[in-house]
Amino acid sequence: MFRSRSGVAAGAFLLATSLALAACSGGGPEDEGSDAKTLTLWHYEGPTSAMGIAWTKAIELFKASHPGVEVKFEEKGFEQIQQNAQMILNSDSAPDIMEYNKGNATAGLLSKQGLLTDLTAEAAERGWDKQLSASLQTTAKYDDQGIMGSGKFFGIPNYGEYVMVYYNKDLFAKNNLAVPATLDEFTKVMDAFVAKGQTPLAVGGAEYPAQQIFYELALAKADRAFVDDYQLYKNQVDFKGPQLSYGAQTFAEWVAKGYIAKSSAGIKAEDMGVSWTQGKYPILISGSWWYGRFVSDVKNFPWGTFLFPGNRLHPGSSGNLWVVPEKSKAKSLAYDFIDITMKPEVQNLLGNSGGVPVAADPAAITDAKNKELIDNFTKISGADGLAFYPDWPAPGYYDVLVSGVQGLISGSKTPAAFLDEIAKPYQENLADLGK
Template sequence: MTRPRLRLAAGALLLFASLGLTACSDSGSGDEGADAKTLTLWHYEGPTSAMGVAWNKAIELFKAAHPGVEVKFEQKGFEQIQQNAGMILNSDSAPDILEYNKGNATAGLLSKQGLLTDLTEQVTKHGWDKQLSPSLQTTARYDAQGIMGSGNWYGVPNYGEYVMVYYNKDLFKKHNLAVPTTFDQFTAAMDTFVKAGVTPLSVGGAEYPAQQIFYELALSKANRAFVDSYQLYKGKVDFHGPELTYGAQTFADWVSKGYIAKNSAGIKAEDMGVAFEQGKFPILISGSWWYGRFAEEIKNFDWGTFLFPGNTLHPGSSGNLWVVPAKSKAKSLAYDFIDITMKPEVQNLLGNNGGVPVAADPAQITDPKNKELIAGFDTVSKADGLAFYPDWPAPGYYDVLVGGVQGLINGSKAPQQMLDEIAKPYNDNLADLGK
């Protein structure tokens, strides 16, 4: 998933550019770093988010289990790590463990470059493979070309995520609208809001949210074979075929119908979420990572969620990965930390704070809303409905899709032009892989 949270610190690019770079790789075997007295850990979860709360608890438990070991935790911006991971992990300033985005273009690329530790031996030793379903393992394993789904383990996910529809129950009630169960009912509800002078969707076109709406629309016409072709390169993708054509054309139609505001091309994800929290929009289509925050911060109206109506496939996957850089100086401690995040105490805390745990005790999840969130993920996962994210297939594809969908929002690109634009880098990547 791609979801910026914190802004890039001033001067960070200059700092990373000045680092000395030396490539290296590691098998991850043995107890390297067992005697280390410091564990440097990076992640980009907000402190009040479900993951932030859970990881802080994991740090507390780690310290208790490792007296005398200092944990140097640094909160980083998603985009900061996304844009500079290669330089960071190829330098002597690499952390010992960090949260990193999953997929071919991110963790897969770094594994191919030899910048991540092969965790296969540790996964078997600690039994993490027994705690993760096959669909959740997809994003943790990469082959020699950096393609997910098979090969060695280069990361461990300990939560799940999926895209859903958040809605303002009070505004739905005000306009006499029921929760839609079909696509036609969904668009009819949005028509009702438009006629009342209300823009239905809070959208962040400057970052990941808009491209995920485009992908949801494409998935409404897709099957598993399409997803496997697009994400895993198991078949040829026709960018002017029914799935992506429908996604681009319908997205453009939603703009013309007033479902999506034209000024949303410049809106960041954070501003999109805040606008929904403030009750300015009745609907937001985005991921489960917002759930805990909305539960904590929305005080002035009742809200709920439902799966994108009519779809059996949805953007979603395991959560981001804990990865251990090849240059980690405390690998043994890093493995211990990962293991703690998989313990019931941390997993249950994650679930009770609005996250989607992978190894919690269901009986220990007490909040009705949290149960609803986890049930939604179970529904999608058990139906083999996790379709990953649209920006995963190629390095740099996130920015390609942001630009493409922005063109649909501001009207600078027709749907066919947008599809041509996003097809080229995808196919160039296939050529580089010899596909």
């Protein structure tokens, strides 16, 4: 699930160009049934990530079990699909299956618009509904308004994810610092680094990582009722209430104290991750989707992880979804591919490559670090501690949060102004839903 926002404009141009060329090609549609001879598949996982490794294996197994079928795999950027999904899926050049972000503002919106295939019958027939726990099914099901948690299956997740703290053990040991157990201890750790002239946190303010830090801080004051209100619209959310106010004010304080560099407002997720792998920062707060890549890329120092200190709730959910566009020309083949990704061979490989599988054999996960990663996810999900992500509640909310948190980092926005800015589109979305 590596996410990169670089080249959004270029990505939009290339996708628009490919759609135009396809429209001029005059090729006729293939049979939607099992006799289709081509499966066009899109995903945005880096080849060395746990998911990228697992999906490569799934493609290999699919080809072996479907002789004569060509797999046209195209790797897309997360932002390419995020920005252009409606245009893509409204065209005759939609892929047969693709990875897509979960949540009301993404998969929910597309399901409401009739752009995704209802997978409920396939989920029951193939047993996917039995392999996914109730908490993981939350992001797979959407009602008629596109709100997650109930209704029909419009996507199938086959891994889990959550936000955690990655740390450089050498830099901690050099400064005689222990893994913090509380938020107060965490701030003292960061104070110790600042006192030595070291910015503690690697942060990507130009993309998703910074807003997830803000959300972790808000969750420090939250309970399940707040999450249900914010994400599922159970009750009205007070944006000046204790949760979001604490998140915004504390985030701004972290910038003022030097925990977060002001220059990080323009840093993308990729550059954040690379800087941490190079040992330039002692701490990085981000998701489990980095884990497999760090296993392969970090060569010069030992590292570990811990959950955000003191929190019972954490950003996280099922992983992204395999969705089948309504205009898919090979739906039967798409269902077969999803089924393969849920098989033990692929799920166990995912777990042993640094991912969080949903249907692996625990005894087949051999690496101690990977077991820790999976055990922490099991601990969080078992305690109903998955709080989803801050950008999910409203269409376009991702960009609103990116811009807002960048303002907190640069100092151009006060916490109060930031909260007003993110409240407006949230409330507008509620009005559109009749809430």
